[in-house]
Amino acid sequence: MFRKAILLLGVAVTCCLLWFAVYDYRQAGPIARENLRGLALSLTTAIEKLAANDPSLETLHSFHPPDVAYFALVDRRGVYRFHSNHDLVGTTVAHGSAKESALLNWSETSVVLGTGERAYQFASPVNVSGEPFLLVLTLHTYRSDAVTRRARLNMTIVVALVVVGWLLSLGLSRYARRQERHEEELARREALAKLGEMGAMLAHEIRNPLAGIKGFAQVIAAKPQESRNGAFAQSIVTEAVRLESLVSELLLYAAHEPGTPNDFLLAPLIEHTVSLCGPDAGNGNVGITLNCPADLLVRCNRDRIEQALLNLVHNALQAMAQGGELCVIAAPSGKNAVITIEDNGHGIAEEHLPLVFEPFFTTKSRGTGLGLALCKKIVEANGGKITLKSRVGEGTVVTMVLPRAR
Structure with missing residues (x-):
């Protein structure tokens, strides 16, 4: 599911990037055309003012903006009254005379210069000293092409x-x-x-x-x-x-199903489990101390947790063959319930501690080595964890952490 989500996110980001790139490219042409049109309108206004200030049009010969390829003023008869090329002044427009209607409308088109360069041509009607002219303005497209x-x-x-x-x-x-x-x-x-x-x-x-x-x-x-x-x-x-x-x-260790979790009170379960081991504790001269809040609820599979507790209590009693004291304490801790089973038996050697939860590891002469391994599997299958601390001659403390009921 996570990989599919990442793949879908990557596809979405890719589509967005490609759409943005194509959209930006498609908008570049109209934007470049608008830039040329804006420049042409600005130059038209400047040329019209220069021509109005100098009806002889001589001032226009010194007007050479870098973006202008050439510009010309054509009267209503189609004669060049001004052209950037002095030789064309007074000649007739090659495509025929400029009609009256043509002088009243503006146009824009793309033309090819004699050098083979493609340029932008803008035609706009202007008025010089009360006489209508057609301003033909041809611009280089360097910046728009950029x-x-x-x-x-x-x-x-x-x-x-x-x-x-x-x-x-x-x-x-x-x-x-x-x-x-x-x-x-x-x-x-x-x-x-x-x-x-x-x-x-x-x-x-x-x-x-x-x-x-x-x-x-x-x-x-x-x-x-x-x-x-x-x-x-x-x-x-x-x-x-x-x-x-x-x-x-x-078979219990090999089972994969942790069972259906349910909410139950922990105190009755601990009391019932300890009561099952009561005869063994009495025969072994072992005193048992219980401490668990009556309202402590956990959410686990009750039968499996009872089995794990029974194994841990039975192991503790076996560790106190000469008698001792067994303490089973449960208390809430945030979202969890912590159960501590502590004995003062013979303890476990330090080099054996990393192996106590391994299947078939045992220090007993007739043990199977599956008890603690089974407890670990049960607790973890129910969303908890189990730890063990021990010192030789001082006893063992096993701590089970189980999820509390919401």
Whole structure:
């Protein structure tokens, strides 16, 4: 969606730039023509005043503006009464006599000079000492052509910039896409490597209980009537339950759906979770302290959060085999709810802290290593985060941050 929005924005900007460049170029011609017409009107007024001040028209011979190619005054008979070229004074207009009606109207046209230059010709009626004349004014188009050339250059630059911009964008897009594919390939390889490592650890975890089950079953099969077979059968059941627990945790960790979030009070959930572990805490001589506001609402999947809390409380109780104190505290913090599970058990070595949330990492002799990894996945799937701090001999503090209900 973001890429489509960027593409649409680029197309819109490109269309605007191209429209502006074409519009500016198309307006350059009329603007240049208006500039020439304005200059011609100004020169006509100046020539008319000079001619009125000097009826002999001799003063006009010294009038040489740089933009004027030539100018002439034609009477109603079509005779040049004045021309920038002295040799043409008194001659008749080559295209015929100037009629009375022609002296009453102005016109403008484009002409080609003898040098091959294209010029602008402006004809306007003027009055000199009460006698009507037709002023024929021919102007060079240097400055007006410069306006057109500048507009053409601007359009060329804009089009070139747009083309270069799109080529650069295309190149960057291809580079970004290739980089993205490269990162995806690296992530896939890393996932495959983790999967291989996970498979090896899973095979190791499953092989140990299977070996025990196989050995006990062989003893029972060899001497089915012995009295000790009852204990062996119980060992088979214990190992089978261990395998079932491992498979269940593995399936939970592999699940992708976080479940539908809903709003619920956190205090009853914590009390219920701790009550489930109450017998283990009593047997282990562990005191439990709870502190949670009665009205603290969170928005998560209740069953998954209960599962994560149960794992964390169970881990804390296991860390205090010789007894201790477990504190479960929840409090609001802005838009989040913070749950702290603190124990004073044996703690975790500093070198193991970066690995505690990795699947199948465990320091227990019979642990699966999926408990904390599963807790992390559940919490993050519900829009929260989990952290762990621990020191050997001092205990462990696990902090869960969950989104509060709006």
